[in-house]
Amino acid sequence: MTDTPLRDVGPAAAAGPASQIRRRRSRRMKALFPYLLVAPAVIYLLGITLYPGIYAIIQSFHAVKFGPWQPVGFDNYVRLMGDYQFWGALWNTFVIGSISLTLQCVLALILAFYAYRDPWVQGWRIVFLVPMLFMPSAVAFIYKLSFLDARVFSDLLQRIGLIDGNLAIQSSVWGSRALLILADVWQWTPFLFIIFVAALQGQDEEVEEAARLDGASWFSIFWNISLPLMKPVIAVALILRGIDITTMFTNVFIITKGGPAFGTETISYFIYRTGFKFFNFGYASAASVVMLILTIIIAQVVVKRAFVSARN
Amino acid sequence: MARIELQNVEKRWGAVVGVRDVDLDIADEELVVFLGPSGCGKTTTMRMIAGLEDPSEGEIRMDGEVMNEVDARDRDVAMVFQGYALYPNMTIYENIRFPLRMRDVPKADQDRLIREAAAMVELEDYLDRKPGALSGGQRQRAALARAIVRKPQVFLMDEPLSNLDAKLRQAMRVQIKHLQRQLRITTVYVTHDQIEAMTLADRIVVMAGGSIQQIGTPDQIYRDPANTFVAGFIGSPPMNLIEGRVEGGTFSAPGISVPGLSHAEGRAVTLGVRPEDCHVAEGAAHLTGHVYGIEPTGDMTYLTVKAGDKLIEVKADRDFRADLDTPQGVTFDMDRLYLFAGESGERIR
Numbered sequence: 028m029t030d031t032p033l034r035d036v037g038p039a040a041a042a043g044p045a046s047q048i049r050r051r052r053s054r055r056m057k058a059l060f061p062y063l064l065v066a067p068a069v070i071y072l073l074g075i076t077l078y079p080g081i082y083a084i085i086q087s088f089h090a091v092k093f094g095p096w097q098p099v100g101f102d103n104y105v106r107l108m109g110d111y112q113f114w115g116a117l118w119n120t121f122v123i124g125s126i127s128l129t130l131q132c133v134l135a136l137i138l139a140f141y142a143y144r145d146p147w148v149q150g151w152r153i154v155f156l157v158p159m160l161f162m163p164s165a166v167a168f169i170y171k172l173s174f175l176d177a178r179v180f181s182d183l184l185q186r187i188g189l190i191d192g193n194l195a196i197q198s199s200v201w202g203s204r205a206l207l208i209l210a211d212v213w214q215w216t217p218f219l220f221i222i223f224v225a226a227l228q229g230q231d232e233e234v235e236e237a238a239r240l241d242g243a244s245w246f247s248i249f250w251n252i253s254l255p256l257m258k259p260v261i262a263v264a265l266i267l268r269g270i271d272i273t274t275m276f277t278n279v280f281i282i283t284k285g286g287p288a289f290g291t292e293t294i295s296y297f298i299y300r301t302g303f304k305f306f307n308f309g310y311a312s313a314a315s316v317v318m319l320i321l322t323i324i325i326a327q328v329v330v331k332r333a334f335v336s337a338r339n
Numbered sequence: 340m341a342r343i344e345l346q347n348v349e350k351r352w353g354a355v356v357g358v359r360d361v362d363l364d365i366a367d368e369e370l371v372v373f374l375g376p377s378g379c380g381k382t383t384t385m386r387m388i389a390g391l392e393d394p395s396e397g398e399i400r401m402d403g404e405v406m407n408e409v410d411a412r413d414r415d416v417a418m419v420f421q422g423y424a425l426y427p428n429m430t431i432y433e434n435i436r437f438p439l440r441m442r443d444v445p446k447a448d449q450d451r452l453i454r455e456a457a458a459m460v461e462l463e464d465y466l467d468r469k470p471g472a473l474s475g476g477q478r479q480r481a482a483l484a485r486a487i488v489r490k491p492q493v494f495l496m497d498e499p500l501s502n503l504d505a506k507l508r509q510a511m512r513v514q515i516k517h518l519q520r521q522l523r524i525t526t527v528y529v530t531h532d533q534i535e536a537m538t539l540a541d542r543i544v545v546m547a548g549g550s551i552q553q554i555g556t557p558d559q560i561y562r563d564p565a566n567t568f569v570a571g572f573i574g575s576p577p578m579n580l581i582e583g584r585v586e587g588g589t590f591s592a593p594g595i596s597v598p599g600l601s602h603a604e605g606r607a608v609t610l611g612v613r614p615e616d617c618h619v620a621e622g623a624a625h626l627t628g629h630v631y632g633i634e635p636t637g638d639m640t641y642l643t644v645k646a647g648d649k650l651i652e653v654k655a656d657r658d659f660r661a662d663l664d665t666p667q668g669v670t671f672d673m674d675r676l677y678l679f680a681g682e683s684g685e686r687i688r
């Protein structure tokens with residue numbers, strides 16, 4: 028945009044009608060411009076989240092197979108409450124999610140605290156992001172190939188003489204869960220690491236030095252000072268990751284397909300199976316809505332507690 | 340109890356020199372003040388004593404023992420940081436308790452020591468607040484209490500009063516000096532405020548540009564400055580410094596002529612004279628100029644006289660009055676004059 032005609036209201040600029048028209052138009056343009064800039068993002072966001080969200084809520088009150096929608100009131104929800112596969116999926120999601128989240132959080136915290144004043148780490152932060160940059164399905168396939176189908180991992184262990192025969196990870200519920208946890212931890216620890224490093228670097232260095240002079244070891248500084256100050260950041264990171272893990276799908280779909288014996292079937296996979304294998308769309312929508320409500324409640328509780336205790 | 344020695348200490352970051360050639364011997368129970376403008380290396384020197392910064396050259400000893408390799412947490416040094424550095428997530432009580440906990444002081448003694456320390460800085464009523472809920476002065480005192488609670492070998496204070504208002508600063512100054520005498524702990528105090536330095540110090544270390552300019556008692560620093568930097572930094576208003584030449588035993592500069600200075604014959608010099616050693620003259624005078632400004636403060640009158648293009652500060656009698664731009668003579672106290680070499684600024688004795 029040229030700003031000379033906008034600013035210059037002296038006699039020279041007001042001389043011709045052409046310049047006045049140009050000025051008026053650019054002023055309207057100026058007011059509109061920010062909205063135009065964000066419009067694509069907003070439309071996109073509404074299109075892919077709000078619309079399907081409302082659609083799913085409406086659908087959850089209907090029986091939807093292939094024909095027309097039949098309104099059924101709360102039938103889908105009532106049936107859901109008695110569905111042991113739904114509860115099983117909830118439980119699996121909770122078990123896999125909480126173990127994975129705890130592991131990656133603790134691991135990232137330890138790494139971050141160990142590394143955050145290191146100039147090398149500060150310069151090469153981006154390197155730690157690499158696992159996050161891979162396409163999730165590609166990561167899932169690598170894990171599937173390494174541990175299940177091609178059994179690279181079993182083979183390596185056999186060659187160095189640690190085990191006889193193949194590891195039967197597929198046939199063990201906990202083995203399969205461990206595999207999903209491992210893949211998720213590997214892929215997402217760097218994300219938490221980066222966030223925690225940034226939070227630690229933002230903390231007042233003098234406070235830490237004061238603690239050193241007071242006789243605190245590295246661990247007591249971390250435990251007594253850095254960690255409590257990081258609470259809000261940890262809470263936000265856990266919520267972001269928690270929501271992500273609650274909706275874990277890719278790894279389940281590619282690595283375990285929910286097996287063995289539904290032992291790794293997460294909520295997302297349950298919804299997928301209900302919707303796209305049994306084409307029970309209304310029922311799948313009801314499960315989605317329940318999960319959405321659960322996620323919001325949990326996030327709300329975590330945020331509230333973390334922020335209140337940090338402030339006082 | 341500790342004596343601190345710094346020998347040829349230097350600190351560099353790549354090509355940046357923070358501090359160079361620091362030789363200093365601090366006696367047990369002494370209160371030494373590092374004084375100098377911002378960026379002159381005071382904090383760096385103090386941090387090296389604390390062990391938060393490793394010297395690039397030289398040796399730091401405490402009670403004769405070389406400390407260079409000793410970790411900060413094992414030096415038994417307590418520091419009050421410029422920004423207080425209180426632990427924001429702990430109450431004041433927990434803040435003061437932290438050094439005791441870290442040094443395994445028996446639980447039974449902790450409470451008593453905390454309350455004693457809090458009483459010394461009059462902070463008993465605020466123990467269950469968090470630092471965020473205290474005023475600057477209270478935080479300041481909390482930081483002091485945390486430092487004194489474990490009776491360290493050495494106290495380090497980095498501009499601890501710089502964030503306080505003038506009145507509180509004066510009250511805290513008295514409190515700090517009193518505490519230091521009472522606890523008899525070797526103390527290094529950093530400030531850029533010469534009044535603070537003069538009132539607190541047993542000895543002042545004047546620093547500029549990363550090196551020590553002069554070490555001495557406040558009286559020595561005031562009465563016997565080693566160079567123009569020290570002369571111009573100490574005193575309020577600071578010493579008048581007038582560039583000129585000595586020819587035939589007489590110092591001359593535009594509008595100024597001072598006879599009887601034969602020991603710098605034929606040299607370019609800087610003549611130093613403090614405002615309180617300048618007197619308003621009726622007849623013959625060392626300096627003749629015009630009244631440039633006059634500022635009565637009640638107990639005295641600050642008179643500024645312009646001679647040539649130089650402004651000379653004079654502390655005149657409180658009843659002195661004059662109109663601007665009227666001619667004015669000034670005489671100097673002949674036995675309170677200082678001569679400094681023109682080039683180096685070093686004192687000529």
Ligand SMILES: Nc1ncnc2c1ncn2[C@@H]1O[C@H](COP(=O)(O)OP(=O)(O)O)[C@@H](O)[C@H]1O
Pocket residue numbers: 352355356357358375376377378379380381382383384
């Ligand atoms: N970590 C550092 N890296 C590079 N230069 C530094 C560092 N710390 C201090 N300096 C430099 O050293 C000099 C002295 O600093 P400092 O001791 O903080 O001064 P003071 O406390 O007297 O104001 C300054 O010029 C400053 O820029």
Ligand SMILES: [Mg+2]
Pocket residue numbers: 378381382383
């Ligand atoms: Mg400083």
